[in-house]
Amino acid sequence: MSRSNIDLPARLLLNLASWRNAATWRIAFSGGLDSTVLLHLLATLSKTEYLPTLNAIHVHHGLQAVADTWPEHCRAVCAVLGVPLQVVRVQVQPGASLERAARDARYHAFTEALQANEVLLTAQHRDDQAETLLFRLLRGAGVRGLSGMPRQRPLGKGHLLRPMLDVTRAELEAYASAHDLSWIEDPSNQDRQYSRNYLRHQVLPVLIQRWPQAVATMARSATHLNEAQGLLEELADMDLREASSASEFAWLGLRSLELAPLAHLSDARQRNALSHWLEPLTRLPDTDHWSGWEDLRDATGDACPVWRLADGELHRAGGRIWWLSGHWLRPLPGAGVWLDPASPLAIPGNGVLSLTGQIPDGPLHIRYREGGEVMALPGRGHRDLKRLLNESAVPSFVRGRLPLLYKDGQLLAVANLKGLDGGALGDWHLHWQPLNEDQGLS
Structure with missing residues (x-):
């Protein structure tokens, strides 16, 4: 028997079967038809089935005056069904797309609410x-976009599930009518200036009139494309493994890849692998913007090319590509005095310094490279710092952030670089722990 021939409660249970050991099922409850049906179904099933704890979460965007009454409606519905409700008020950031800004605010609230081993259930259906x-x-959109909304994906500490993607809007309306449910009608859903509403009210009805199975066949196409996207991700994983060699600068805590294995791939496989790698880090570039990758890849060996993306930058250095974001792209505050070298020093916006071994006498100062620095090395005399950094193959984007240790105007050590970190001058070493990338995310 196909899933479409099973009644709605049984179909929902079947779709959620592998998630019944979760600690909590949180229902995204807008108060509209779709989420009202989902909430009612689960609350009813919980009376006869052993289900995880049910909770509802309503996100209040405050974008229209009428919406101020919706939290109370949701509270009333949840009270009748015996499901606890959490109301979260969010601030929608202004931007070119109000739809996208509201969605971003909503999913940020969901992410903050989800705890480990919890699941967020949303009510998108086949028509959606x-x-x-x-x-x-x-x-x-490419294959990734055309694969549609995934049935499940990680979200925050938990997972997001869409258990009704095989259910039609007509089935939801029939269920609501049969159980005499009441729900909120959002006036903005009728506003044709929003692209989705225009498609829903102006375009899809015409398509369905000509091709009655249009919604079903488009949803089926999304399933096929989702499968194709899965194969592309497997290929990307294979290609990225080839480029995931360890870097001698792993202590930077930055994500990086070896360039040569990527450069040997076809252009399409390069874009596929990089898209897979960049997807959790930034909004992906559109087709025209991929020329930035080609410029970075093909730049001459002594160049320091940069590909600027929505949420960070890709740099090339030492035969590798490096992802920089957050604090790595912000200017550094001025350096200062290290009053107690026996204790670690937190550097504003740049991690932590520490000294091990026989700590040199103070006073000690921390500075950053400005150009023209000279360092005295036993047996080598005075050497330009620039040349020493070249010998150590320090990536260009790191050089301006490397902490330099001074005493009485003399450069004593460069953090973390073997032979320059103090070891050549005495039985001590200067260690730098940069902020990790997560701490640096904006």
Whole structure:
């Protein structure tokens, strides 16, 4: 028997079967038709089935005056069903797309609410999937975008599930009618200036009139494309493994890849591998913007090319590509005096310094490279710091952030660099622990 022939409660249980050992199921409850049906289904099933703890979460965007009454409606519904409700008020950031800004605010709230071993259930259905496919097709999306909304994905400390992607809007309406449910009608859902509403009210009805199975076939196409995306991700994993050699500068805590294995791939495989690698780090570039990757890849060996993306930058140095974001892209504050060298020194915006071994007498000062620095080395005399950094193959983007240790105006040590970190001058070493990338994310 196909899933479409099973009644709605049984189908929902089947779709959630592998998640019944979660600690909590949190239902994203807007108060609209779709989430009202999902909440009612789960609350009813919980009376006869052993389910995880149910909680509902309502995100209040405050974008229209009428929405101020919605939290109370949601509280009333949840009270009747015996499901605890959490109301989260968010601030929607202004931008070119109000739809996207509201979605970002909503999912940020969901991410903050989810704890380990918890699941967020959302009520998107098959008609939503068809709209998503058509919307993204018109925006020129690739396989990743056209694969539609995934049935499940990690979200924060837990997971996001969409257990009703095989359910039609008509089925939800029939269920709501049969159980005499009441729900919120969002006036903005009728506003044709929003692209999704235009597709829903103006375009899809015409397509369905000509092709009655249009929604089902588009949703099926999204399933096929999702499978294709899975194969592309497997290929990307294979290619990235080839480029994931260890770097001698692993202590930087930065994500990096070896360039040569990537450069030997076809252009399409390069874009596929890099998209897979960049996807959790930044919004992916559009087709035209990929020329930035080609410029970075093909730059001459002595160049220091940079590819600027939405949420960070890709740098090339030492035969590798490096992802920089957050504090790595912010200017450093001025250096200062190290009053107690026996204790670690927190450097504003740049991690922590420490000394091990026989700590040199003070006073000690921390500075950053400005150019023209000279360092005295036993047996080598005075050497330009620039040349010493070249010999150590220090990536260009690191050089301006490397802490330099001074005493009485003399450069004593360069943090973390063997032979320059103090060891050549005495039985001590200067260690630098940069801020990790997560601490640096904006």
